Amino acid sequence: MTRVVLLGASPGPDTSPTGLRLAALPGNPTVAERLRSQLTSLDPRLATIESGDVAAALRALADVAETATENLFIIPENSVVHDELIYQITKAKRGALALVAKEPRPEVTEEEQEAQEDAVPIDEAEPEIGLGRLEGLPIRSRVGKSRVVSVGTARHAVTRPNAILLGPLHVSARNAPVLAQTCRELAAMAGTFGEDDDLVQLIVFGLVRNGVSVGIRGRRDLFYRRVTTQEEVNEAGAEMAGMDEDRARLNNAVKGADGFFTTYFVSTYSRFIARWAARRGLTPNQVTLISITLGVAAAACFATGDRPWMVLGGVLIYFAFVFDCVDGQVARYARKFGVLGAWLDATFDRFKEYVVFAGLAVGWVVSGNSDDIWILALAAIGLQSVRHLLDFSFGISNRRKAPSPLPTLALDAPDDRDLRQALTRRKVERSQGLRGVLKMWTKAGKFRAVHWARKMIVFPIGERFAAIAITAALFDARITFITLVIWGSVAAAYTLTGRLMRSLV
Template structure:
């Protein structure tokens, strides 16, 4: 659900007033223009905070913080000359979390305090203010928020213009430059993800951004775009199932089109600030369904060598699921750890930070981890050119390299980190397994390696079932693929409920039968009924899929009724 509208205070800092009280050519005070721009997209203007001393300013701010605790509070420097988009990055983002916007010199231009952190910040300001020397109020408040650990995300202007005007002439000149900027174009570029791989950044995004601009103009919702991308992906799978080279080419064209459209929904959500937990889950679920459907369709389309192709498809599925749960486990550990925990990552973390500063090395590292865009492009190019068998072989080899690279790096970080999570963070250290929150406290699940348990569980089920069925009922591999794919989707669903909404309750159909029992059931079916095992697995996949769909729809509609 969307948080309450952000309250905005424009700070006219009497210690360093700049040009906040300057009249622009239109006759308006710069401070008033700042308030209008800060609330252009969202937010309600609470007024102006002005005082002739630090003590008086802090007293006013503490009173404002305690005036309400149901909405975030944003503070914006009254001398800041910037466009509405940059100010909206602080004020209008719908997550309601903290934000700090700094310029290149580290000066705070604006900040937002989450609703739940207002009282804590007020108390901390009362304790700290007595010893403050004269300084900019926003810098001082940001330092306190950072010390509390609730400052939230740090932002920079990036390509947007932002100036703390010090004189009337500087304010007027900066405002003219801001007015001349194509803000829509900059905003659209900023809506692209900053952590994409090389191919996604330089091949896919230049194609998706014009479509996003059109989608914005047409008033489309991100969920509608996600549905189109999913449909195109399923059509590509249907074409791949044709098996011939012509159908493989058609499938690849559809798959690449789906990839481009799939970038649009995220760009559209970020551009229009309509991001939501439910929208994020829809995007992830659509990606996994498309990818699994394509793997299965490629294996099904091969004539005369189906058994080998199904083995490769199942191995590709199992490796991908295992890799993702390595990611989920490590992410949960990072989120739950204290600042000291995540900083104490030794030489691995330092090396990673240094190499990321070089674009060529940064993109090479991203290519090694084989993100979804790179995997999709590689599959679409290889399938019609080298055939299905070698496409799977290359994907598996790339997946093994990616798994080794990421797991080794995370192991190094985890082993170098010796600080345990704080008491308040322990509840967040969990990944859903079979619908149950698995605690990742190091001292409860095997020290610093406990975060690997979810991935180990997934690997045992995926690869254990593959080996059992290939041994006892190899003809049932197609049905097993459907079963394991649906199980994986169900695991993703309950895990993302925790990642995106903080849910820890055991929900979903997987709570009825845990993975050891499911693996035992696969063994029994394959051993006792090998001739019909494929049908049993297929029917089970359909029934489980329907149950997962109903459970997921009920959860996301009832508990997260936001518009994706």
């Protein structure tokens, strides 16, 4: 469950006439009616805060945060937004996440580019009060690749602002106490803010200065806009109606961090199978059972030891993996999650592998070969079991690890100079020793070849099933097991080395 907080009209000269209607959408709803209907499934007891009085609004938000036991989703009441964007933001695993829009980079000539190259670097730039505007909001935030670096106000300067905070803000339950404290501190100094300072901007300003890592995401292929006039409402409704939200939802159903084989040989079409299955009422668990059935059928084919059946087994194990991907995609697309489904998926992934190993070994023996193959089969099973155990235990330990604290800055500091200097020192410290090696290896991932090599070397499930299918169909069980043991050993050594290094920093 998520605690939803609706912010009324933002402070400033404009009001937010949320009674205006979205004529381009079915039912001709008002902006407020539509947003409330979208959020009711998240929180049937929406908290609404009138934000005309900044101090009162901040104190009211602090009261909500103090009593919240769930994650908080804060959004202005004059928002026109896709359902899928709300879903993606509220399902984020970061401690805090803000929707941002970066200032567009103007096209420049060669002479202007040369002049920019001679400009003062950001580390030497002077903080400024952002006077530019984007979508009606002041550009007073500095964002990096993954998080908000600094935020300013009409009285607090920020170094080279480059973005606006659009409105939606997600804060995890563990950061709710910090949010409450921050809002009370901001309320006490409300008189120092400007008339055009947006309430969400002020909240993130306080969170960042109090050391909370606020992640960022853009709208990408989804829609969000704040509206204040009927003309803006009409434009927003027409633009949103012209966007394919279902396609974005389908694309989001595919994991973004999959391996090479899964990305290029499965996910390119499995998402469409997932949509077809979801629209016909198939549940993720039913798709999992299809995957298990295909895996067992593949093992039976391998157990014959005959070449045509080995080829068919390779095809079946491939499609067993395809449906193993589809079940998760159906769950994310249809938003049907359950403890049973997660348990089935994790448990029967191993079951399919091991029953296939048994089928390959049986097929080798019945073909008149030595039963020494069982040594290789047991080695492959043991190696994969140890790897799975290490993955599971490291994942739990890593989740328990407290995030590295960020530098803080007094809320009344007139600019972010000290904060940026502290971040620079932190960056230097984290670039030394083992941290430096890990950081360098992480940066190497920007090269496509290195990125995919790192994905493949860990021998994920997609690569394992591909190796089984190809070697079993073209060669024999002995080659399959040798491939699994050698590649799996390299993957185990690589993974264990990386985890030991990360555990020591």
